[in-house]
Amino acid sequence: MTQSVVVQVGQCGNQVGCRFWDLALREHAHVNKVSLFTSDGGACGVGGRIQHLKARAVLVDMEEGVVNKILQGALREVFDSSQLLTDVSGSGNNWAVGHMMYGTAYREQIVDKLRKAAEHCDCLQCFFLIHSMGGGTGSGLGTRVLNLLKEEFPDVCRIVTAIYPSVEDDVITSPYNSILAMRELTEHADCVLPVENQSLVEIVNKIKHMSNDGKPGSVIKRDSTVISGQGGLSRTEKPFDAMNNIVANLLLNITSSARFEGSLNMDLNEISMNLVPFPRLHYLVPSLTPLYTLADVSIPSRRLDQMFSDAFSKDHQLIQADPKHSLYLACALIVRGNVQVSDLRRNIERLKPSLPFVSWNQEGWKTGLCSVPPVGHCHSLLALANNTCVKPTFMELRQRFTKLYRKKAHLHHYLHVDGMEQSFFSEAVNSLSSLIEEYHHLDATKGRLLPDAPRFGIAS
């Protein structure tokens, strides 16, 4: 059994992280209750009965609010004070304050806490880093932690769940923060799972709308959707819980194979091996299905096929993107529940013609089957697509950055910070531009049938 450690940084990272722990405990309790098999604590929890479970996590925030609330809430038992690191004054939405100032001041303490968490694992396989891209602590300190992970644990896989800000973000400096953070993610992460705030808002609204709609036959049980925290430890729902639950479900699904049995295991280190053909192009667009579960249990196999179709539709992506009209470099399907390999094969064959894949990876599918479904579902699917559809998101980010940067607005706040230089901005935006360029080159091959590379001839 391998273990993973979750590192949650900043307000957003901690809120998402805590929803993850709540739902992970719910899943753990559920599975043990129905005694499908006995879980010995799984990938992320330390073994023991549920009230004795300790999360394999490190919580970092440069203000106290969110972490304190966690410690007063239902999850307090799960964390130990030695896993927490807080400050009082916050990063002022400034990447440089998080990355440079706090990063340097707390370096030793962070490394120490990471090492402690790692010592509790007998086979540490992966770090899951969760942070936002817009705020100062999340983007700045979060990416600093990423660098520390790479230095201290070079062989352990680093998967970053990064929450990208909406266009109408109330943090005015969020484009700066995002671009500066992007460079770190591109250079130091093994995989990045980008999630856009806007997509989460839309999914939540749609589910709420559908559940209030009340049309017979299409009634949604809200309790069984991905935005629900029903059955978790936390009784009261906080405003962002619904959105954060979606991201928490993403993490539950991606770790499912490490936590439960299945007929086709997908190890976490297989994700980057199969989905990352070129080192920098490691942004994997997640989509979750079913999102909008219908209450009527009609024809199961049709519903199963629908689940596969939905995974490729625009409104199931966790970023604002349309993978079907862009180019796939590779795609992973992580299926949970009572699904057979023949169901997988049938659906891949069915969907393949409508999905453009890069010419040298026409069969770029990686699949995993985990027999334990999420709570309240009979099956679920997480698709991770290495797809050029991330390009527009990155281009828009660059555009917003350029708008601010042209006027040098707010720049002085950054340049005041020790160690921060103006060249960081230009280097960061260059790094992003070259990333966009790489996606662009691949996009240009779309629809063109490249001739087979000439093979070696054998003299007879």
Add this chain to the structure above:
Amino acid sequence: MSVVNVQLGQCGNQVGHELFDILCSDAQEGKKEYSTVSRERFFHRTSHGELEARAVLVDMEPKVIRQSLSKAAKTGRWRYGEGSHFSQKQGSGNNWANGFCVHGPRLRDVVEEMVRREVERCDRLSGLMVIMSVAGGTGSGVGTYVTQCLRDTYPKSFIVNHLTWPYGTGEVIVQNYNSVLTLAHLYKLSDGILVHENDMVHRICSQLLNIKHISFCDVNSVIAQQLASILQPALTADSHGVYSRNPLGIDWQVHPCAGLERPRSLTGPSFNTSLANLLILRGKDVFSAETGGFEDPALYTSWLLPEAAFNLWKSPMPFKYEKSATLVSNSQALLRPLDNMVGKAWNMFASRAYVHQYVKFGISEEDFLDSFTSLEQVISSYSQLG
């Protein structure tokens, strides 16, 4: 004569388990002589009289081995030896280089010791069989490394590799790279490579067995069934009615695929030229069965006489069915899938996609090129058979 099996990776361990289960229950039903020979070949008796498989189980993660061990123990008929399995906590991540360059050397001593113990338990060793997949990281990478070690330690023993060839789509994206590296190495190491294609077996499950929801269990059990039918005792032309002949001894690239025909138009009129065919008949009427069709000179390459290229083994003991026939064919049948696989891997290699993942563990671009070269040679040799 006994065979020592090494089963590696998720696939190898699942197929291996199925295989032993079939071998054991088939031998139980058989006549005394048949059953004694089969038992001696694949099992040994412990001091408590229990049957223990002559097998070594290796995987980089413990889940599948744990399942195989407990499933075997639950049968009450046979089990795996206590100290004959080895697993680590972390898999090879579908990376051949990780299996071959990192995990392999690390577990070399342990595996060699386990194999040595099994070999010493055999009165007469007829060969070693390595069961693995070619697509993943552990089966393919570690499997290749272990085969290399076995070749070093047992330079004169017969080593056969059983390979499960991946589905065309949908398991591991880098499967063509892993397969190219595996096959190019095994080609130089192994005495015989038995291949099962998942796609073909899947078709057997859906079209011949009419299974609606095909699981890996179904696929593995068909593979094991066919493999067992090759390996169980049979009477050969020179065995004088005694079930003891070495069951292993087939040329490179054999393709057991009973009852299925491939498309007939690869090159010219002779559709599938064989170097050698082995037909195994089991059950009723085997001695009166008409097998002349298999000796048609048109089936074989011009420089071999059919009687030299065709072998027939028989056993009146029914195997699962009243009558059954298994064909092991060293022919052009694998040419097309091999050519496809090398072609896809080569296209990927042309844009250097994924190569950095291999370089990270010590497999260089030159290593890839060497492997491509040697497989192109194999393809060329087989296409010139016709």
